[in-house]
Amino acid sequence: MNAVHPKEVEEVRGLIEQWAAAVRRKDIDGILRHHAPDFVMFDVPPPLQSTGIEAYRDTWPLFFGASPEAPVFDIVDLKVTAGADVAFAIALMRCVEVKAYGSSDLDFRLTICFQKVAGLWTFTHEHHSVPAMD
Amino acid sequence: MNAVHPKEVEEVRGLIEQWAAAVRRKDIDGILRHHAPDFVMFDVPPPLQSTGIEAYRDTWPLFFGASPEAPVFDIVDLKVTAGADVAFAIALMRCVEVKAYGSSDLDFRLTICFQKVAGLWTFTHEHHSVPAMD
Numbered sequence: 001m002n003a004v005h006p007k008e009v010e011e012v013r014g015l016i017e018q019w020a021a022a023v024r025r026k027d028i029d030g031i032l033r034h035h036a037p038d039f040v041m042f043d044v045p046p047p048l049q050s051t052g053i054e055a056y057r058d059t060w061p062l063f064f065g066a067s068p069e070a071p072v073f074d075i076v077d078l079k080v081t082a083g084a085d086v087a088f089a090i091a092l093m094r095c096v097e098v099k100a101y102g103s104s105d106l107d108f109r110l111t112i113c114f115q116k117v118a119g120l121w122t123f124t125h126e127h128h129s130v131p132a133m134d
Numbered sequence: 135m136n137a138v139h140p141k142e143v144e145e146v147r148g149l150i151e152q153w154a155a156a157v158r159r160k161d162i163d164g165i166l167r168h169h170a171p172d173f174v175m176f177d178v179p180p181p182l183q184s185t186g187i188e189a190y191r192d193t194w195p196l197f198f199g200a201s202p203e204a205p206v207f208d209i210v211d212l213k214v215t216a217g218a219d220v221a222f223a224i225a226l227m228r229c230v231e232v233k234a235y236g237s238s239d240l241d242f243r244l245t246i247c248f249q250k251v252a253g254l255w256t257f258t259h260e261h262h263s264v265p266a267m268d
Contacts, residue, residue, distance in 0.1 A: 004219055004249065040213075040224055042243040046265040049226065049243065079174075081249055081258065085138055086217030088247040090174055090259050092183065109176040109183065111245045111261040113222040115138065115215055124215065125224050127245040129263030131180040 008082035012114055012121055016078065016089055019123070023073040028060055035123045036115070042127040044108060056126075063095075068103060072096040076107070085116040093128075106130065142216035146248055146255055150212065150223055153257070157207040162194050169257045170249070176261040178242060190260075197229075202237060206230040210241070219250040227262075240264065 015034055022030030032053060041050040043059050050056055064071060077092040091110040096103050113125040149168055156164030166187060175184040177193050184190055198205060210226040225244040230237050247259040 042224075042245070042263065044266050046267070048241055048265060081220055081247065083217040083220030086215055086220040086222065088220065088222050088259070090176075090247070090261075107182055109261060109263075111176070111247065111259065113215070113224070113245065113247070125222070125245065127224075127243060127261050127263065129176065129243075129261065130266050131182060132178050132264050132266075133180070 004081060004083050008087060009080045012080050012082050012087045012089060015121055016112065020073050020075055024071055026064055026071065028057060031060060032057060034121065036117065039123060040125045044128050044130055066097055068096055068098055087114040087121065088112065138215060138217050142221060143214045146214050146216050146221045146223060149255055150246065154207050154209055158205055160198055160205065162191060165194060166191060168255065173257060174259045178262050178264055200231055202230055202232055221248040222246065
């Protein structure tokens with residue numbers, strides 16, 4: 001049920017792989033290359049949401065500051081569902097957090113939503129989170 | 135940019151409102167009415183993910199146990215993007231948590247993904263989260 005349009009699924013999957021590779025290079029322009037101006041981010045740390053591409057850009061230095069010199073940002077599992085002009089991806093991801101006492105793996109959940117704009121798949125929303133521990 | 139197919143947007147919005155109303159009635163069959171058998175849930179509390187409709191069903195008693203007698207489950211802000219056969223919704227939500235010392239509002243983020251199956255919009259994924267506080 002997850003491949004409505006196989007060609008579109010492959011295109012979206014390729015964009016996600018390029019985006020994750022840009023994160024691993026700390027290439028902020030590469031990370032933002034296919035993102036919409038009115039992009040909405042729900043990130044692991046506060047705030048509750050960041051709206052607009054500039055606010056999204058500003059989330060990345062915090063992540064790089066909490067990551068090793070060569071950031072880990074691995075796609076563990078990825079399912080893409082794509083129609084002709086709307087798509088989404090559900091992923092389990094792994095990164096590494098640097099803390100005062102060392103580093104530890106951090107598994108997180110990622111949902112990405114896409115819309116085709118002027119014929120090009122465009123990231124319009126990302127939701128990154130970890131389960132709440134309280 | 136958020137209304138690719140206005141009629142589909144209205145249909146999806148209606149399903150989300152019906153779903154939230156079912157949560158407020160503690161009507162688990164109503165909550166699950168339009169969900170896919172291979173539904174994937176990323177919830178506020180652990181685990182990292184729940185896969186399959188039965189695992190999704192099992193997440194609700196925990197929520198009801200942590201909620202007041204009449205659960206609060208309010209849609210604060212909702213944007214729906216829908217194509218012909220794939221759609222997603224981005225929402226800010228509010229519920230109320232009951233704790234040992236009283237109750238408090240809990241704002242959370244919600245992303246819902248849909249696919250049209252046999253002509254009917256079907257929930258295939260929900261991602262509920264709060265920002266990580268550590």
